[in-house]
Amino acid sequence: MKRVVVKVGSAVLTQDGEIALRRMQSLVNFLTELRDKYEVILVSSGAVAGGYTKLKLDRTVIANKQALAAIGQPVLMERYAKKFEKHNIITAQVLVTAANLNKADDIQRVRNTVETLIENGVIPIVNENDATATDELEVGDNDQLSAYITKHTDADMLIILSDIDAFYDADPRKNSGAHVLKVVHSIDKEMLTQEVTPNNVFATGGIVTKLKAAAYLLEDNRDTFLASGFDLSDVRSFMLDGVHKGGTLFTKADR
Ligand SMILES: Nc1ncnc2c1ncn2[C@@H]1O[C@H](COP(=O)(O)OP(=O)(O)O)[C@@H](O)[C@H]1O
Numbered sequence: 462m463k464r465v466v467v468k469v470g471s472a473v474l475t476q477d478g479e480i481a482l483r484r485m486q487s488l489v490n491f492l493t494e495l496r497d498k499y500e501v502i503l504v505s506s507g508a509v510a511g512g513y514t515k516l517k518l519d520r521t522v523i524a525n526k527q528a529l530a531a532i533g534q535p536v537l538m539e540r541y542a543k544k545f546e547k548h549n550i551i552t553a554q555v556l557v558t559a560a561n562l563n564k565a566d567d568i569q570r571v572r573n574t575v576e577t578l579i580e581n582g583v584i585p586i587v588n589e590n591d592a593t594a595t596d597e598l599e600v601g602d603n604d605q606l607s608a609y610i611t612k613h614t615d616a617d618m619l620i621i622l623s624d625i626d627a628f629y630d631a632d633p634r635k636n637s638g639a640h641v642l643k644v645v646h647s648i649d650k651e652m653l654t655q656e657v658t659p660n661n662v663f664a665t666g667g668i669v670t671k672l673k674a675a676a677y678l679l680e681d682n683r684d685t686f687l688a689s690g691f692d693l694s695d696v697r698s699f700m701l702d703g704v705h706k707g708g709t710l711f712t713k714a715d716r
């Protein structure tokens with residue numbers, strides 16, 4: 462069976478200071494369907510945003526952000542657990558640090574844990590261990606974290622579910638005439654050093670970290686599909702029906 466890593470951003474998981482439970486439910490339903498065809502690993506952001514739903518600390522202070530992540534991570538996990546339980550699926554939390562992803566022994570351990578979970582039908586839910594990270598930007602954003610996880614668990618592709626429905630030739634929030642790029646075979650180096658433009662106070666990367674993730678995986682000949690996490694119809698038709706309606710596929714292959 463092919464393996465996919467699905468990454469979902471903070472903006473998708475929260476709305477107006479609350480966890481966006483309906484969107485989370487749609488995500489869980491989609492992942493459950495996806496598991497009929499693929500082995501699935503979820504990389505979920507939203508710990509800091511989830512913490513902020515409980516306690517309004519000043520998020521610009523790093524210690525507060527780490528504390529918010531410590532509050533929010535179990536809240537998120539509890540929500541996921543309840544929703545997956547209805548599908549008889551057990552969830553598991555896998556928290557990693559940048560140090561883990563830089564050491565061969567640690568990578569092997571992360572891989573072994575994930576393999577064992579998947580073999581037993583459990584869905585691994587990965588996030589950075591924000592509460593103990595010594596530098597906020599160790600990995601810093603889950604787009605790149607999910608790319609590392611894709612490579613190190615030997616997954617076939619990464620799906621990034623975002624608050625934007627595709628990669629455009631210009632920021633669609635600033636240029637009404639921006640066009641969707643449906644298939645991208647290479648990413649210019651200068652695109653990767655652009656200013657970071659997240660669209661949400663809890664998001665970290667904007668489009669740049671998504672491009673970095675896709676570029677990293679292109680080098681390794683693995684595909685990335687960027688699509689909306691608000692409306693899952695594009696990712697559903699691409700992954701389950703093999704029809705590319707919307708969303709951007711980053712791939713080396715000619716399709
Ligand atoms: N060329 C582009 N194509 C698509 N989105 C872009 C582009 N340039 C900038 N963006 C911005 O990147 C945002 C997505 O990143 P981000 O806010 O970090 O989302 P997430 O929380 O899903 O990780 C979009 O909402 C959009 O405003």
Ligand SMILES: N[C@@H](CCC(=O)OP(=O)(O)O)C(=O)O
Nearest residue numbers: 470471507508509602603665
């Ligand atoms: N580890 C952080 C992730 C921050 C992050 O990368 O957010 P996003 O840009 O929304 O994917 C958290 O869970 O809050």
